[in-house]
Amino acid sequence: MTRPALRIGNASGFYGDRLDALREMLTGGELDVLTGDYLAELTMLILGRDRLKDPSAGYARTFLRQLEECLGLAHDRRVRIVTNAGGLNPAGLADAVRALADRLGIPVRVAHVEGDDLTAAHPGSLTAHAYLGGFGIAACLREGADIVVTGRVTDAALVTGPAAAHFGWTPDAYDRLAGAVVAGHVLECGTQATGGNYAFFREGDVRRPGFPLAELHEDGSCVITKHPGTGGFVDIGTVTAQLLYETGGARYAGPDVTARLDTVRLTQDGPDRVRIDGVRGEAPPPTLKVGRTRLGGFRNEVVFVLTGLDIEAKAALVREQMDTYAFAKSRPEEVRWELVRTDRPDADTEETASALLRLVVRDPRQDAVGRALSGAAVELALAGYPGFHVLAPPGKGAPYGVFEAGAVPRGEVGHLAVLDDGRRLPVAPGDDSRALEAVPEPPPPAPPAPGPVRRAPLGLVAGARSGDKGGDANVGVWVRTDEAWQWLAHTLTVDAFRRLIPESAGLPVTRHVLPRLRALNFVVEGILGAGVAAQHRFDPQAKALGEWLRSRHLDIPEALL
Structure with missing residues (x-):
C-alpha cells in the first residue's frame, strides 16, 4: 500500500537564523515533520570553544528558546521535530528539552543520536566529528520519538531519516534515498530555496522569504514549496541555485547514498511549486567524512583610511613604515596587505573620498600579532601620511580556527540511536559501498550559431x-x-x-x-x-x-x- 506524502519543513538554515521561524512553520500550514539545521564548519569551532569554557555546553542554545514558545504548538499539531542543534552535546540538549517539557507540562518523548564524536581519537583537535546519515534518526522516530536531537549528521540526513522511517525504506533503497537527499539539500539552507541570496532576486518579493517545505513521496520524488501567504518565491531558478550550493561534481556523496545530481529533473508544478524527480542513487562511499577543527594561531588586523589625493603613495608609505619599524625585530609568520579602492575623484563626502588599506597578520604567538602591531600602528598617528586615521585601533590579537576534512571507515563509527527510555540501539551501516569516482564530462551541446x-x-x-x-x-x-x-x-x-x-x-x-x-x-x-x-x-x-x-x-x- 502506498503511504501518503510526507510534508517536511525547515525552520533554520544556520545557528543564528530567524528565531520566529519555528512558530511561522508550525502555524502557517500542515506539516508532519519540522527540521532545523544549526551546524556548519564555523559553528563546530564556536561550539568547541563554548565547551572549553563549560563542559555542559556545546549545543545551539537558541533552539531551546524557540522550543519554549513552540513545544505546545508542535505537540497539539502532532508535528515531530528533528534537529542537529545538539552539536557537540546531543545528550545534553536532549536532557534540556526533557527538562523544558516537564516544566511546561507537555508530554513528549525525546531521543538523540550519537557516535559522531571522534575527538578523542584526534589529539590536538578542538573537535573531530564524523558525518552520520539518517538511519539513526529513523530508528528514533520508529520507536515513537516526538523530538530527535542529533550531533554532526549530514544536513540532508534531517530529511532522509524521517523519510526512511515514514516510508519504511531500507538502506539499499538508493534511488529513493537519493531523492530524499536532494530534497534535504534544497531545504537545508532555509530561505535560500525561496528567494534568499538569489541572483535574480528582483523577480519576486524577497523582503522576508518564507521557509521551504517538501512534499516527499514514497518513490523519492518531491515538490518543493512553502506555506501559503509567506514571502519569497519558489521556481526552477531558486531550486537550481540551492542544488548547486556547496556541491562538487555529478556524484553528491553522503553516508546513506551517493546522489547523482546529473539525473535531477526539475519541473514547475504551479505557483511556488517545483517538482523534483528522476533522481538516481548509488551505494555510498566506504568511508565517512570527518570534520576536524583546531586552533591555528592568532590573528590581528588594522584598517588604515587613506583620503583624497595620492592614495597609492600613502599606501606605500604606510607599508614601508610598518615593514621597517614594526616588523624589524619580530615579523609575524604571515603579513597580508590589501588596498581597497572605495574612493572616487571629486567626492562630495569624505567617506566616498577615502580608500581602505587593510593589514592582516597571523602567527602562532599572540605577542607577535598583538603589541608589535598595535603599538606601531598607533605610533604612526602623528608621523604617517596626511589625514592618518584607522577604522579601529588593533587589539591584542584573537585566536583563529582551522577546519580540516578527513575520512574514516564506516565500520569504525559507532552510530547509536538513544531512546527516551534510555535504550541504546546500534545503527549498522549498509552492506554495500562504492568508491567515489568522477563522472566523465558529458558531450557538449551543439555550438551556438555565429552572430553579433x-x-x-x-x-x-x-x-x-x-x-x-x-x-x-x-x-x-x-x-x-x-x-x-x-x-x-x-x-x-x-x-x-x-x-x-x-x-x-x-x-x-x-x-x-x-x-x-x-x-x-x-x-x-x-x-x-x-x-x-x-x-x-x-x-x-x-x-x-x-x-x-x-x-x-x-x-x-x-x-x-
Whole structure:
C-alpha cells in the first residue's frame, strides 16, 4: 500500500537564523515533520570553544528558546521535530528539552543520536566529528520519538531519516534515498530555496522569504514549496541555485547514498511549486567524512583610511613604515596587505573620498600579532601620511580556527540511536559501498550559431551561487534557456573562469557539467586557505564569489541579451 506524502519543513538554515521561524512553520500550514539545521564548519569551532569554557555546553542554545514558545504548538499539531542543534552535546540538549517539557507540562518523548564524536581519537583537535546519515534518526522516530536531537549528521540526513522511517525504506533503497537527499539539500539552507541570496532576486518579493517545505513521496520524488501567504518565491531558478550550493561534481556523496545530481529533473508544478524527480542513487562511499577543527594561531588586523589625493603613495608609505619599524625585530609568520579602492575623484563626502588599506597578520604567538602591531600602528598617528586615521585601533590579537576534512571507515563509527527510555540501539551501516569516482564530462551541446556579440556582464544571462567547503570554494553557474546553455557550455571553460576570477589563476580549478540543470559547477581548491574560521580572504566563505563572477564582462551573443 502506498503511504501518503510526507510534508517536511525547515525552520533554520544556520545557528543564528530567524528565531520566529519555528512558530511561522508550525502555524502557517500542515506539516508532519519540522527540521532545523544549526551546524556548519564555523559553528563546530564556536561550539568547541563554548565547551572549553563549560563542559555542559556545546549545543545551539537558541533552539531551546524557540522550543519554549513552540513545544505546545508542535505537540497539539502532532508535528515531530528533528534537529542537529545538539552539536557537540546531543545528550545534553536532549536532557534540556526533557527538562523544558516537564516544566511546561507537555508530554513528549525525546531521543538523540550519537557516535559522531571522534575527538578523542584526534589529539590536538578542538573537535573531530564524523558525518552520520539518517538511519539513526529513523530508528528514533520508529520507536515513537516526538523530538530527535542529533550531533554532526549530514544536513540532508534531517530529511532522509524521517523519510526512511515514514516510508519504511531500507538502506539499499538508493534511488529513493537519493531523492530524499536532494530534497534535504534544497531545504537545508532555509530561505535560500525561496528567494534568499538569489541572483535574480528582483523577480519576486524577497523582503522576508518564507521557509521551504517538501512534499516527499514514497518513490523519492518531491515538490518543493512553502506555506501559503509567506514571502519569497519558489521556481526552477531558486531550486537550481540551492542544488548547486556547496556541491562538487555529478556524484553528491553522503553516508546513506551517493546522489547523482546529473539525473535531477526539475519541473514547475504551479505557483511556488517545483517538482523534483528522476533522481538516481548509488551505494555510498566506504568511508565517512570527518570534520576536524583546531586552533591555528592568532590573528590581528588594522584598517588604515587613506583620503583624497595620492592614495597609492600613502599606501606605500604606510607599508614601508610598518615593514621597517614594526616588523624589524619580530615579523609575524604571515603579513597580508590589501588596498581597497572605495574612493572616487571629486567626492562630495569624505567617506566616498577615502580608500581602505587593510593589514592582516597571523602567527602562532599572540605577542607577535598583538603589541608589535598595535603599538606601531598607533605610533604612526602623528608621523604617517596626511589625514592618518584607522577604522579601529588593533587589539591584542584573537585566536583563529582551522577546519580540516578527513575520512574514516564506516565500520569504525559507532552510530547509536538513544531512546527516551534510555535504550541504546546500534545503527549498522549498509552492506554495500562504492568508491567515489568522477563522472566523465558529458558531450557538449551543439555550438551556438555565429552572430553579433556585445561586451556585457555574465549576470545578464546567467545566475550563480557560491559557497565554501573547508579551504575550497564552489561556484555554480546556470542559465534558463537551451540557447543560453549552448553558449555557456562552450564559453565558460576553466581557462575563461580563471581569466574572470584572477584569484583562481594559480589554483586547481575543476569544471563539472550538469546538462539537465543547464549548469556548470566550478570547484576552486585552496582559495579559502584553512577555511572560514581562518578568514583567509575578504569574503572568507566565498558567499559572493558567484556574484563577482556575474559582474565580469565578456562577449555575449546579442540574441541572448
